[in-house]
Amino acid sequence: MSFDLKPHRLSGTIQHYAWGAKGEQALIARLLKITPENDKPYAELWIGAHPKAPSHLIYQGKSYSLDTILSKYPRLVLGEEVVDKFGITLPFLLKILSAQEPLSIQVHPDKQQARLLNQYDPQNYPDSNHKPEIALVLDELECLAGFRPANELRMLLSDYPAIASVLSGHEFIDISDDRQFVRELWQHSLTTFQNQPLIIDQTLKDLARQQNNDSAIDDANVQFFLQMQRQGHAPDFGLLLILFLQYWHLYKSDALFIPAGVLHAYIRGNIVECMTNSDNVIRAGLTTKFKDYQALATVTNPEAQPSIVLPRIHNGKKTYQIAAEEFRLAEIELNEKKYLTINRGEVRIILVLEGEIRISWAGGEELYTSGESILLPAALDKVKISTKHSARFCMVEVEGN
Numbered sequence: 378m379s380f381d382l383k384p385h386r387l388s389g390t391i392q393h394y395a396w397g398a399k400g401e402q403a404l405i406a407r408l409l410k411i412t413p414e415n416d417k418p419y420a421e422l423w424i425g426a427h428p429k430a431p432s433h434l435i436y437q438g439k440s441y442s443l444d445t446i447l448s449k450y451p452r453l454v455l456g457e458e459v460v461d462k463f464g465i466t467l468p469f470l471l472k473i474l475s476a477q478e479p480l481s482i483q484v485h486p487d488k489q490q491a492r493l494l495n496q497y498d499p500q501n502y503p504d505s506n507h508k509p510e511i512a513l514v515l516d517e518l519e520c521l522a523g524f525r526p527a528n529e530l531r532m533l534l535s536d537y538p539a540i541a542s543v544l545s546g547h548e549f550i551d552i553s554d555d556r557q558f559v560r561e562l563w564q565h566s567l568t569t570f571q572n573q574p575l576i577i578d579q580t581l582k583d584l585a586r587q588q589n590n591d592s593a594i595d596d597a598n599v600q601f602f603l604q605m606q607r608q609g610h611a612p613d614f615g616l617l618l619i620l621f622l623q624y625w626h627l628y629k630s631d632a633l634f635i636p637a638g639v640l641h642a643y644i645r646g647n648i649v650e651c652m653t654n655s656d657n658v659i660r661a662g663l664t665t666k667f668k669d670y671q672a673l674a675t676v677t678n679p680e681a682q683p684s685i686v687l688p689r690i691h692n693g694k695k696t697y698q699i700a701a702e703e704f705r706l707a708e709i710e711l712n713e714k715k716y717l718t719i720n721r722g723e724v725r726i727i728l729v730l731e732g733e734i735r736i737s738w739a740g741g742e743e744l745y746t747s748g749e750s751i752l753l754p755a756a757l758d759k760v761k762i763s764t765k766h767s768a769r770f771c772m773v774e775v776e777g778n
């Protein structure tokens with residue numbers, strides 16, 4: 378078969394993880410115009426070529442997975458520079474993430490750590506790639522990410538003798554250097570609580586007792602902690618971590634970048650998420666899945682912080698630039714007067730969020746509506762994207778090309 382140089386519709390894979398949105402809340406079902414099945418969670422939509430769930434495209438009447446197409450036509454689809462730099466693989470993975478319940482608290486390794494984890498424990502770490510990620514908020518997002526500032530953590534320990542007393546054998550509470558204090562708090566928490574469900578359980582009970590007696594302690598972290606307890610969440614290191622991590626409440630078009638080493642958990646909301654082509658996760662808590670304390674100790678960097686990414690705005694295109702060469706996420710708003718042109722060079726993936734776009738190229742034109750995702754092959758030249766009314770879409774390109 379010879380490859381047809383045109384935009385190709387991609388069909389993504391829905392992941393029905395337990396924390397996903399259900400029923401009327403299920404944004405992914407709404408975008409894809411499917412009726413959500415009763416009580417079935419619609420957590421993530423994956424668009425890309427990750428071996429766990431590659432997207433498919435219809436070509437000459439047959440369905441092919443994107444990675445099959447990439448291996449047959451790497452330079453036409455990915456582009457010369459992308460193949461030379463990253464090999465025959467799509468360097469990024471695009472998702473819609475729709476959370477009704479909290480995800481596990483997790484951290485992602487850097488490139489070198491990812492290679493080592495894969496080498497020593499391929500069963501738990503089948504992926505040898507790092508996973509920096511950016512969350513672009515579609516409506517609202519509540520999440521935990523990065524440790525709270527040292528002064529807040531010191532206050533927390535003085536407000537909660539239950540935690541301080543378990544950790545009290547350690548002198549770090551008096552450390553005046555902020556960075557060292559946070560580092561030591563993390564290390565001592567890890568050694569005190571890892572694989573110690575009884576200690577965790579006792580500490581949580583003491584905390585709950587104190588909170589019942591002391592309604593004065595009232596911040597977003599404590600509210601979330603109490604909510605998880607009321608729901609009968611099993612004793613878990615993650616419940617304590619809720620109190621240590623920074624609580625973020627973000628709104629439409631805000632973007633949060635989470636680099637390697639930052640502990641984080643999305644709690645509720647809808648986002649477009651873009652990351653390197655990786656599913657490399659080390660879990661710390663709020664989950665019954667495998668928790669690897671040794672990897673947590675190595676990979677977590679309590680000083681690393683997420684960052685709000687302010688877009689560079691040009692002609693209705695907002696580009697969210699981050700420190701990862703594998704991808705660059707952009708959000709584009711068009712109206713009947715505004716259009717976007719794209720020339721040959723590198724692979725791009727588009728996901729229509731609102732309205733309808735028209736893509737025209739030398740060989741034709743086609744309409745795409747919200748929820749559809751489209752592969753623009755690198756060798757496709759002189760593409761014009763426009764709309765009759767108004768439309769919003771996001772586009773992923775490879776950084777640095």
Ligand SMILES: [Zn+2]
Nearest residue numbers: 483485510641
């Ligand atoms: Zn993550």
